[in-house]
Amino acid sequence: MKQDTREVISEVIRHVISCPIPIRWRSNQMMPGGGERKSYSRGSGGYDVMARVEYEPGDDPRDIDWLATAQTGGQTILTTQYMEPRDLKVYVLADVNPTMDFGTYRVTKRVLAAELTGSVIKSAGKTQDKVGFIAYSEHSVLNVLRPTNAQRAMFPTIASLIEADGARQGEGSGLTKALQSLPRQRALVFILSDFLNLTEDEKTALKRAALIHDVVCVVIQDRRERELPAGFGLYTLQDLRTGQRRSIWLSKKNRAEFAENFQRHQTALLAALKAAHCESAVFSTEEGDAALAKMMLLFGGHRR
Secondary structure (H helix, E strand, O other): OOHHHHHHHHHHHHOOOOOOOOOOOOOOOOOOOOOOOOOEEOOOOOOEEEEEEEOOOOOOHHHEOHHHHHHOOOOOOEEEEEEOOOOOEEEEEEEOOHHHHOOOEOEOHHHHHHHHHHHHHHHHHHOOOEEEEEEEOOOOEEEEEEEEOHHHHHHHHHHHHHHOOOOOOOOOOHHHHHHHOOOOOOOEEEEEEOOOOOOHHHHHHHHHHHHHOEEEEEEEEOHHHHOOOOOOEEEEEEOOOOOOEEEEEEOHHHHHHHHHHHHHHHHHHHHHHHHOOOEEEEEEHHHOHHHHHHHHHHHHOOOO
16 A cells, blocks of 8 residues: 555544434434344344234335234234344445546545545444445446444545545446445445436435435535636636536636536435435535534434
8 A cells, every 4th residue: 555545544534533323223222232222124034023013004015914914814904023133234335436536625525535434434333333335436336345343444444445446447337236235134324425427227226225224325525516716717627537628718607607507416416315215415525624523413413
């Protein structure tokens, strides 16, 4: 590993924060042992039966126990609730496409993703939960690290994110392939990406993943993606995916149109993530420590 890479990793780790992540489907009362929890699952593979209860409107029809229902003479529809395994798995899926190497304030989007990934890992360690990691490019899954405890996961995960080569390769969607690599058992999944080119197939893949997992999409952006700089004159934009350049004249009108276009993109993106039943939060490279404070709020606030 190069010395400058080690320095970047050390700086990233210096910026991580930690806060126990309250999960709405773990037990309401945190046990002294940290990772101790009880929760219900729609799946049955490898889980112990917790109870059979009467079906209520809004329950998942897949949970109906037709044998137990038949034993009531069909008078009562019963569903099965399962006890999930005591250990919760947390996964981080990190986008390493070339667009993530863009950054005009403080750090690049990739480095911010590394800081937030480190915060996920350290926070998962507060409850003794294991963390897995998947780095993906536009078309491929690049690195997969199996779930392990937070202390062991921190350095290799951040190194994997920083060093991953996101050059275009292969066919299909790297995000879709990463989602398909997740386990069948329910997990807490953080996806860190700029989501600049989310396709319809990827929206469908997100929706399928959210049927099983608790998915949080962390949208990472840079100020220059939202607004043009002040002043007048020619300003050159470059598509980091294709290398194509385009120059525009800086003016009040062009700045307003640029900002409106981005706002439309972001509004549509957040609506698409919501429609896929994924939670979302937006972070920007210039926020610095403020981004980490927002991450703590993400952990400790609306996830209860």
